[in-house]
Amino acid sequence: MSDLVITAAHKRYGKTIALDAVSLTIAAGSRVAIVGPSGSGKTTLLRAIAGFETLDAGSIRLGEIALEDDKGPVPSHRRQIGYVVQEGALFPHMSVADNVRFGMIDPPSARGGKAAELLQRVGLPPDVGMRRPHELSGGQQQRVALARAMARSPKVMLLDEPFSALDTGLRDAIRDMVSSVLGEAGITTVLVTHDQKEALSFADRVAVMQDGRLVQAGTPEEVYLKPVNAQTARFLGDAIILNAMVQDGTAHTLLGPVRATGPSGPRTIMLRPEQVRITPATGEGQGSRGRIVARSYEGPTWRTVVEHLPDATDEMVLETASLFTISVPGPASLPAGTVVAIAVVGEAHSFPARS
Numbered sequence: 101m102s103d104l105v106i107t108a109a110h111k112r113y114g115k116t117i118a119l120d121a122v123s124l125t126i127a128a129g130s131r132v133a134i135v136g137p138s139g140s141g142k143t144t145l146l147r148a149i150a151g152f153e154t155l156d157a158g159s160i161r162l163g164e165i166a167l168e169d170d171k172g173p174v175p176s177h178r179r180q181i182g183y184v185v186q187e188g189a190l191f192p193h194m195s196v197a198d199n200v201r202f203g204m205i206d207p208p209s210a211r212g213g214k215a216a217e218l219l220q221r222v223g224l225p226p227d228v229g230m231r232r233p234h235e236l237s238g239g240q241q242q243r244v245a246l247a248r249a250m251a252r253s254p255k256v257m258l259l260d261e262p263f264s265a266l267d268t269g270l271r272d273a274i275r276d277m278v279s280s281v282l283g284e285a286g287i288t289t290v291l292v293t294h295d296q297k298e299a300l301s302f303a304d305r306v307a308v309m310q311d312g313r314l315v316q317a318g319t320p321e322e323v324y325l326k327p328v329n330a331q332t333a334r335f336l337g338d339a340i341i342l343n344a345m346v347q348d349g350t351a352h353t354l355l356g357p358v359r360a361t362g363p364s365g366p367r368t369i370m371l372r373p374e375q376v377r378i379t380p381a382t383g384e385g386q387g388s389r390g391r392i393v394a395r396s397y398e399g400p401t402w403r404t405v406v407e408h409l410p411d412a413t414d415e416m417v418l419e420t421a422s423l424f425t426i427s428v429p430g431p432a433s434l435p436a437g438t439v440v441a442i443a444v445v446g447e448a449h450s451f452p453a454r455s
């Protein structure tokens with residue numbers, strides 16, 4: 101099978117190290133999302149896979165074929181790799197059908213039929229082929245860009261923020277369409293996105309980059325629930341980060357004892373907001389308590405900021421912040437000022453202290 105294997109990839113621009121010993125294996129037919137802060141090297145990695153950038157060191161292989169190693173790179177047009185970017189980058193002076201036919205390696209007599217078939221596969225009506233790209237909506241243009249990228253029957257499809265210019269509803273629809281078209285064709289897909297929900301829902305595996313390094317790769321559940329450090333935790337969604345003393349699988353925290361991963365000792369723990377439940381406090385002796393200091397309406401949920409209320413007997417002095425934010429399902433919500441009992445469900449993930 102044609103796994104895409106990146107080994108010890110290095111790329112430097114002047115003093116900036118864009119890729120620092122990046123190694124990643126992407127199984128044939130699978131979907132990987134690459135996420136990370138701005139400037140962490142995501143696009144550089146994609147462009148190196150596509151052959152638009154040359155590595156300073158390291159190798160990229162597609163199955164048995166070395167796309168790039170110490171003998172040099174295979175030119176991008178011979179890599180069997182498709183590339184779709186944010187704005188689609190269609191040729192404005194060509195019709196939609198000519199855009200899709202561009203670069204096809206099929207016999208000329210077959211190209212028209214294949215272009216029509218590809219446009220149909222991405223959900224566009226046949227008459228669209230006659231139009232120019234500027235006569236299409238943003239979502240239609242992204243469909244054409246995908247059809248054009250598929251016209252060379254690639255083994256790998258690289259998607260660089262292809263949905264980010266689209267409105268929310270359209271974005272979900274186009275993403276689902278891309279997902280099913282690429283899935284049916286068994287094409288290995290690498291998606292770069294700034295949207296963590298998109299990464300978690302689209303991909304089989306999520307690769308997290310920071311400062312040119314690949315800091316974690318795992319299933320969406322692994323990277324969301326067991327991130328390698330607090331920065332990754334925050335990058336993948338809202339996180340409550342607390343100091344803790346872990347003893348035999350129990351973290352003693354500001355919010356009371358919580359089951360936790362990791363060794364005993366002083367640790368930093370992470371909870372996802374959905375692990376914290378609040379109910380109106382009915383009296384003393386209910387464990388951890390807090391007061392709602394603010395809330396804002398988000399449609400299905402209320403974003404609710406809770407301030408922990410220290411207990412006179414509280415020995416937990418490790419804490420640095422006592423405010424945390426959670427999403428409370430609507431429609432009813434507790435107003436600011438309500439004193440609440442705080443309960444934690446599930447297990448906390450722990451990192452070395454102050455990671």
Ligand SMILES: Nc1ncnc2c1ncn2[C@@H]1O[C@H](COP(=O)(O)OP(=O)(O)OP(=O)(O)O)[C@@H](O)[C@H]1O
Pocket residue numbers: 113116117118136137138139140141142143144145
């Ligand atoms: N052609 C270039 N010349 C000089 N520096 C570059 C070039 N391309 C990228 N860089 C630098 O390399 C680093 C990685 O850039 P890259 O575009 O890969 O990051 P990214 O994670 O894709 O960022 P973003 O999310 O903002 O698109 C950045 O510091 C960037 O400024």
